[in-house]
Amino acid sequence: MVRPALLPRAEEPNAFRSGLLPDAKSAYVIAARTVHRRERLAQEHCHVLVRPFAASGVEIPPHAADPDS
Numbered sequence: 001m002v003r004p005a006l007l008p009r010a011e012e013p014n015a016f017r018s019g020l021l022p023d024a025k026s027a028y029v030i031a032a033r034t035v036h037r038r039e040r041l042a043q044e045h046c047h048v049l050v051r052p053f054a055a056s057g058v059e060i061p062p063h064a065a066d067p068d069s
Contacts, residue, residue: 031049031052038063039064043063
């Protein structure tokens, strides 16, 4: 699911740095797994893994330990 979504834009990361697409794909997969299994991770670990996506405007579901959730 991640690969087909990124493939049409593969030239963008590769224009920045050759071979960046596999790195981007890995980052997306790790973040998706973090969101899916967020209850198994400490709140701080979740924030570290999803913060770059949240900063870019991606809506991240709250962690159960978040006081604001």
